[in-house]
Every structure is written in C-alpha cells, then in structure tokens.
Amino acid sequence: MTSQLPETHRALQLISTEEPLQVKSFQTPQPGPGNAVVRVLAANVISYSGEVYNGKRQYPFPRPFVPGSTAIGRIAAVGPDATTLTPGQLVLLDCTIRGRDDPTAIILSGIAQGFTEGGRKLMSGEWRNSTYAEYTKFPLENCIPLNEQRLLGSPSAGGMGYSVEDLCQISRFLVSYGGLDDIGLKPGETVIVAPATGQFGSGAVRVALAMGASRVIAMGRNEAALKQLSTLNDRVATVKITGDEKADAEALKKLGPADVFFDISPPMAAGSTHFKSAIAALRHSGRISLMGGVQADMSFFYIDFMHRNLSMKGTWMYSRAQIFNFIKLIDSGILPLGEKAGLTVSGKFGLEGWQEAFETASKAGTDETVVIAP
Ligand SMILES: NC(=O)c1ccc[n+]([C@@H]2O[C@H](COP(=O)([O-])OP(=O)(O)OC[C@H]3O[C@@H](n4cnc5c(N)ncnc54)[C@H](OP(=O)(O)O)[C@@H]3O)[C@@H](O)[C@H]2O)c1
Structure with a gap:
C-alpha cells in the first residue's frame, strides 16, 4: 500500500563502538513484500544499552547500523502482502527477528545479530537498522497489533488510560x-x-x-x-x-x-x-x-x-505465539502498566539525548522505564 512517507528521516547511527553515536539524515525506508514501514513513537532503552554500544558487552552487530530495541509505533506503510496490518495502526515492534526459512536464525533488532551465520546475514542486510529512528522497516510478523482503544483510551470509555511510553514496559x-x-x-x-x-x-x-x-x-x-x-x-x-x-x-x-x-x-x-x-x-x-x-x-x-x-x-526471548498470549494479560488488566501499577517513565529522550538516555537507564530503579522517542 502506498503512503506519504517523507523522503528523508532522522536516525541514530553507530559507526563504531569507539566513537559516539551520531544522529543523521537517511532516505526513508520504503515498504516491500513481507514488511511494513513504521513511524516509531517510543523505543525501549535497556539498562545496559551503554555497555552494548560501547563494546563492553561484545555483542555482535554489523557496523554501521541503527541501534534500537522493542518499540511502540504506528504503521506508516505496508508491503503488498500485508493481510491485516494497515497504515495508522498502533503496533508493538518486537525486536526478535527470525529467518523465515530458518527460525533458529535469530537477531535482536538494534542489539545483536545472534550467533549463527543466518543471523549475521539477516542483520547485515535486510534488517540492519532498528528503532532509534523516526521510521523503521520491520517484518510484518514483528508488527504486533495493539488494541489502541483499550490501551490508550480513557478509563471513562473503557480504556486503560496508558501512555505510549507506558506500553514500552511490555518489552x-x-x-x-x-x-x-x-x-x-x-x-x-x-x-x-x-x-x-x-x-x-x-x-x-x-x-x-x-x-x-x-x-x-x-x-x-x-x-x-x-x-x-x-x-x-x-x-x-x-x-x-x-x-x-x-x-x-x-x-x-x-x-x-x-x-x-x-x-x-x-x-x-x-x-x-x-x-x-x-x-x-x-x-x-x-x-x-x-x-x-x-x-x-x-x-x-x-x-x-x-x-x-x-x-x-x-530460553532466548519468546515465541510469536507467546507474545499474543502475553498481550491478553495486558489487555485484560491482569498485568497492569503505568503509574497505577507503580511503574514510571523516568526518562523520555529525543535521538540527540541518547547518551543521557543510556545513563538514565543504567541507574533506573526496578519500577522505572526509559525510552527514546524519535
Ligand atoms: N534470555 C533472554 O532473552 C534475555 C533477554 C534480556 C536480557 N537477558 C539477560 O538478562 C540479564 C539481566 O537483565 P536485567 O535487565 O535484569 O539486568 P540489569 O537491570 O542490569 O540488572 C542486573 C541484575 O543483576 C544483579 N547482579 C549484578 N551483579 C551481580 C552479582 N555479582 N551477583 C548477583 N547479582 C548480581 C543486579 O543486582 P544488584 O542490584 O545487586 O547489582 C541486578 O539485579 C542481562 O544482562 C541479559 O544478559 C536475557
């Protein structure tokens, strides 16, 4: 499906672990078979992000690439084989990308290419760039539809009243x-x-x-x-x-x-x-x-x-089926998010604030979430 994607967008790029990340302008990714282009609203920052991108943890990833993590976004455009996903839809972007012809080839988008030749291939090519960006291209199967009315809607209308940043706690x-x-x-x-x-x-x-x-x-x-x-x-x-x-x-x-x-x-x-x-x-x-x-x-x-x-x-991460079962705990309110559950968003940073975001996440308490909102 065609969309009105801007020609260019901004993203955070890691060139090498020896130098600071840089915010740069890139051609906006275009949708194709099997994928969607998503406007990233808020992306999770894990507590040890700084150690991943400065090389201390020695996670394998290609260089240069756009780092990131599981995120919340809105579909901007979909490839021709999308059957239910449509532009405007709120989705969870699951960072666990698997080879379609070999599901044991696993990468964590924006974090690590895993430990197989297949994973290396996935992350050095098609799925190189992740969610610390205004737009990202993700496999259709990694765009998990969220019930926006239920999750973001006001409690008076039967919603949970969460913010987009609260939803990053799902990760x-x-x-x-x-x-x-x-x-x-x-x-x-x-x-x-x-x-x-x-x-x-x-x-x-x-x-x-x-x-x-x-x-x-x-x-x-x-x-x-x-x-x-x-x-x-x-x-x-x-x-x-x-x-x-x-x-x-x-x-x-x-x-x-x-x-x-x-x-x-x-x-x-x-x-x-x-x-x-x-x-x-x-x-x-x-x-x-x-x-x-x-x-x-x-x-x-x-x-x-x-x-x-x-x-x-x-267990490394979770299966796609487990995501859908888990979302039921969120939709039903059995596992509450946000301030009413004592969970706070202790930092929301733009792309330029990446360093502060990583530092804040490294010091965050058990109930705190830090996000990058590109
Ligand atoms: N399998 C997967 O799919 C998957 C996914 C995500 C993460 N992980 C792994 O999970 C690990 C933990 O994640 P996290 O978010 O909880 O990490 P985190 O926020 O960095 O917290 C580290 C935890 O480990 C404790 N710790 C640190 N050094 C310790 C030691 N020497 N002895 C005992 N406890 C120690 C810390 O306790 P103190 O407060 O006492 O320092 C804290 O509870 C990550 O490092 C990652 O490798 C695995």
Whole structure:
C-alpha cells in the first residue's frame, strides 16, 4: 500500500563502538513484500544499552547500523502482502527477528545479530537498522497489533488510560514471560526469581504474579530494591543473596518448597552463590529457567539433579505465539502498566539525548522505564 512517507528521516547511527553515536539524515525506508514501514513513537532503552554500544558487552552487530530495541509505533506503510496490518495502526515492534526459512536464525533488532551465520546475514542486510529512528522497516510478523482503544483510551470509555511510553514496559515483561511459560509455570506455584532487582528480573516478579504464582520469592543483593518489590503484593517474599550458599538455601526452603527457579543473571553474576541456593530449594521435579547472559561454565551436582527429577531449560526471548498470549494479560488488566501499577517513565529522550538516555537507564530503579522517542 502506498503512503506519504517523507523522503528523508532522522536516525541514530553507530559507526563504531569507539566513537559516539551520531544522529543523521537517511532516505526513508520504503515498504516491500513481507514488511511494513513504521513511524516509531517510543523505543525501549535497556539498562545496559551503554555497555552494548560501547563494546563492553561484545555483542555482535554489523557496523554501521541503527541501534534500537522493542518499540511502540504506528504503521506508516505496508508491503503488498500485508493481510491485516494497515497504515495508522498502533503496533508493538518486537525486536526478535527470525529467518523465515530458518527460525533458529535469530537477531535482536538494534542489539545483536545472534550467533549463527543466518543471523549475521539477516542483520547485515535486510534488517540492519532498528528503532532509534523516526521510521523503521520491520517484518510484518514483528508488527504486533495493539488494541489502541483499550490501551490508550480513557478509563471513562473503557480504556486503560496508558501512555505510549507506558506500553514500552511490555518489552521487559515479555522476556520473562517467555521463560516462565516455557517451563509451564502454573497458577498456585512458588517461584524463585533471581536476581530480582534488575530491569528484567523485577519484571519477572510481576509477570509471575500475573501468571498466578501463589508465592514469588525475589532474591537479590540490593536490600532497598528487595523491600520495594515486597510492597508489590503480599504474595512476594524476599531473600537476600548473602554469599552464604547454604544459609540462603535454608532461607528459601523456609518459604518453599519452590516449584520453579527463574534465573536472569547478567554476565557479572557468573560467580554468584544464588544458583546453587535456589536449585537446592526446589522440590522434587522442580523446573529451572535460564534466561540470563552468563558467559561461563556452571557446575551442579549431577546425582542430585537425577534423584530429584529436576529439569532445566534455556530460553532466548519468546515465541510469536507467546507474545499474543502475553498481550491478553495486558489487555485484560491482569498485568497492569503505568503509574497505577507503580511503574514510571523516568526518562523520555529525543535521538540527540541518547547518551543521557543510556545513563538514565543504567541507574533506573526496578519500577522505572526509559525510552527514546524519535
Ligand atoms: N534470555 C533472554 O532473552 C534475555 C533477554 C534480556 C536480557 N537477558 C539477560 O538478562 C540479564 C539481566 O537483565 P536485567 O535487565 O535484569 O539486568 P540489569 O537491570 O542490569 O540488572 C542486573 C541484575 O543483576 C544483579 N547482579 C549484578 N551483579 C551481580 C552479582 N555479582 N551477583 C548477583 N547479582 C548480581 C543486579 O543486582 P544488584 O542490584 O545487586 O547489582 C541486578 O539485579 C542481562 O544482562 C541479559 O544478559 C536475557
């Protein structure tokens, strides 16, 4: 479908990790088969963005490219094979792009090209540029329609009264939904989330509550953040990671037995004692979800796993089907967003404010979201 796209648009470009990002003018992308061009309204900024784009985290991506993350946007134009998406529609732009002929070739748009040759090809070519831009081209299947009337509409008209920026909070919740759904979290179960004091970790506490966990045990080092999490709901309990593996396991067991251990450790937590404490506190047939970014060999006591029928599953992001199931939790209000849920947008920056956006995100509290609104 044709549209009135401007000839040029502005986007943030990473030329190399050794130099600052630059805001530049580019030809506006044009729609084609299998994709849509979307006006980006607000794009999420993850807490460790600065470390991704300055090279510290050594994420693989092509250079130059337009960084970004999962975003909220409005369809500006669609390719000829779009069947339901139409210009003007509010969408979630899911950053998890998969090869159409090989869904195991995965990239995180604007963040990493993944670890396969297919991923490298996807991100160095067609899907090189992401959402820190006025316009972006995205696969049709990554444009997830949102019920604008319900989500942005006024409460007096049956809406939730959210802002576009509030909707960016979906991004952090979706990640843990993928892992918790993959290991079949059921209502009434007890979940250990660790570490629970980061952006995705604290998101997991809220998601587990929304999925019906009868108890969510938030583990972390930061006592103030744990205290904050405990005020969310009386189903939340907290255990501090003290570094004493056995003592922490005993503290968890007193609140258990736990059915599920959801781990979302960053690379820095590779040596943390919480892995063994949490595994020790699982009941027979307990399940473990690994969603963190630890780059290390981890050890566990083999026969203990066998005797207790434990199972462990890694999950990178989530499936498209999981997104649609998750959106039901948002539409229904079971998982509330925005200020009424105690979630604030602590920073909204233009493209030029990228550095401040990354700094603000790195210091954001568990209930704070930072966005770039190009
Ligand atoms: N599988 C996926 O699809 C997926 C998606 C997104 C992210 N991730 C991974 O998830 C990781 C965590 O995300 P996030 O947003 O929660 O990160 P974050 O906001 O940077 O928070 C980091 C968390 O780790 C804790 N931590 C840091 N160093 C630690 C240590 N030495 N021992 C114990 N805890 C430690 C922090 O606790 P303190 O407050 O005590 O410092 C905080 O709770 C990311 O680094 C990324 O690799 C995976």
